Amino acid sequence: MNQTVLGILQEFDxxxxxxxxxxxxxxxxxxxxxxGNLVKVVTGMRRSGKSYRLFQEMDALLEAGVPAEAICYFNFEDNRISPATPQTGDAVLEAFRYLAQQAGANLDGIYLFFDELQEMKQWGSWLRRIVDTTKATIYISGSSSKMLSTEISTEFRGRAIDFELLPFSFRERLTMTPDGAELLKGPHFSPRLGARMQAMFDEYLTRGGFPAAQGLPTSQAIALLQSYVQRVVTRDVVExxxxxRPRVAAALARRLMGLNGKQISLRKIENDLRSAGIAxxxxxxxxxxxxxxxxxxxxxxxxxSLSLSEKSTTRPKIYAVDPGIALASxxxxxxxxxxxxxxxxxxxxxxxxxxxxxxxxSMLHTKQHGYEIDFVVGDALEQEAFRLIQVTESMEDEKTAQRELxxxxEALDETGLEEGxxxxxxxxxxxxxxxxxxxVQASAWKWLLDDSETGM
Known part of the structure; x- marks a missing residue:
């Protein structure tokens, strides 16, 4: 038996x-x-809270009466088992069953939670074998959006469903405050409470929603968020x-953070990097x-595009995974x-x-004058727009107000929609x-707190 794996399982509490x-x-x-169960896959950037989302699911199982001995959690990013292989995975299940037997548990079925499973070499084929041969409910997490497409399409087509987890939303961030439940009662806020919510929203746009950055002094939060970007560059891209050329990757990451919410030109970025001596x-x-x-x-x-025959040459916009990490980096x-x-x-x-x-x-530029609409919610393939959304810092400036309206x-007229x-x-x-x-002109922070199905 793999004693390292056994020790890791015994440590977890x-x-x-x-x-x-x-x-x-x-x-x-x-x-x-x-x-043969359906595998549930939680994907998202490193440190966005995927592990804790698995813990939340484990907590719910315990509350529902599932014995603790039937639940196995293992993090394949643990450097003590690096590099993880299919043999490592087999050792995890062997050690888990051994511990359950030692506890006198008679398990009719088990619940497996595998964190950062993409760290295991050939993990797709290994997991497919486990799914086919084990009476289990399986959850996995990973830091790659390709986990259910390129990497395991042959093993898991139709056998897994993914859930994208982003850092804390503004609403989730408020739940962490001592009076969070009271703050979220809305939708009507007194002037005093509204001012407080506006201040908290300003802080959210500065600090962002990565869980570990909450509550830290500003300098420490900035350093932490910068380290997250560096880790993505190193682990998820370079390695x-x-x-x-890791220097190019690091330089591009920093420029992308600064271009958050803007259209990007790879030609301009190339020229900028060359000017800085980076070929x-x-x-x-x-x-x-x-x-x-x-x-x-x-x-x-x-x-x-509102016409299937049109091929847009418009440069895409880039958005960071979190407003705080964009500012810090x-x-x-x-x-x-x-x-x-x-x-x-x-x-x-x-x-x-x-x-x-x-x-x-998507974003949209009107046909008549090329005015930009920040977001179009709809089916681009079917060429059907459902909602137009414009975002601006303030409407106090008359020129800004005229531009946004x-x-x-014009976009409402061209799409045939009745409301923006x-x-x-x-x-x-x-x-x-x-x-x-x-x-409808609405406060952004109030819209972000709307927990209805569409929030619109």
Whole structure:
């Protein structure tokens, strides 16, 4: 028996991680253990809370009466078992059954929680064998968006379902405060409470939602968030994809953080890096960008075209996985509050529309004047827009107000939609009406707290 694996299993104590802050990501009811079960996969960037989401599920099983001896948790990122192999996985199950037997447990079915399983070589084929031969309910987590496509498509087509976990939303962040339940009662807030919520929202846009960054002094939070980016560069990009020029990867990551909420040009980034003495090429940068997106550090939002025959040449926008990590990891002044506000809205749209296929959240430029709409929620493949959303820091400036409104009015006219949403970082709420159509101007932080199905 592998004594290292046995020791790791004996060390684990769920009580050590309590209290567990509940996450809003719903994994559905736990499936009864059986061979051939559907595997539930929680994916997201490193340190976004995937382990604690597994702990939350384990807690629910214990409360439902599942004996602790029937639940196995193992983190394959533990450096004591590196490099993890299928033999390591077999050793985990052997040691788990041994401990259950020692405890006198008579197990009819087991619950397996495998954290960061992508660290195991050939993990897809190993897990498929376990699924087919073990009466179990299985949850796994991983830091790659490709876990259910490129990497295990042949082994797990139709046999697994993934759930994307992002860092804390603004609503989840408020639940951590002592009076969080009271704060979330809304939707009507007194002027005093509204001012407090606005201040907390400002802090959220600065610190972000990574769990471990909450409560730290600002300097420590910045250092922590910077280390997260460095770890993604090193572990998920350079080592995972055998990148020969890590300096290019690190430089690109920093520039992407500063471009949060903006359109990107790989040609310009290439020229900037060359000017800084870093030789690279656009094709190489495009590969690195794809790897960063795979690791959940950034997301690309592309143009929503209203004609299947049109091929958009519009440059995509880039959004960071968290507004705080973007601010901490970009050059001073490169990631302004308005960019982070837009980022927070985009991330919330991802949370509220998890079942949408690629292109479900897009940007739009109107045909007539090329006005930009920040977000179109809809089916890009079917060319059907459901909702138009514009985000701005404030509507106090008259030129800004005219720009945002004219873009929405023109987009509503071209899409045939009757209502648009204008989210403001600060300022009053109102409704604009014109020729049977209307634009609802709402506070961004109130919209982020809306826990209805669509939040719109």
């Amino acid at each position: 769920l009580d050590t991680y309590r209290p567990i802050v509940p996450r809003s990501l719903n994994l559905g009811n736990a499936l009864p253990p059986r061979a 995972r994809h055998d990148i020969a 690279t090429g656009r094709a190489y940068l495009a590969d690195l960008l794809a790897y960063f997106e795979e690791a959940y550090l950034v997301f690309q939002v592309k143009e929503f 970009s050059r001073a002044g490169a990631c302004e509050r308005g960019q982070r506000l837009e980022d927070a809205v985009y991330l919330e749209l991802r949370r509220r529309h998890p079942s949408m296929r690629d292109g479900g959240i 004219r873009a929405l009015w 949403l204008l989210l403001v970082g600060s300022g009053h709420e109102t409704i604009y009406e014109n020729n049977g159509r209307r634009i």
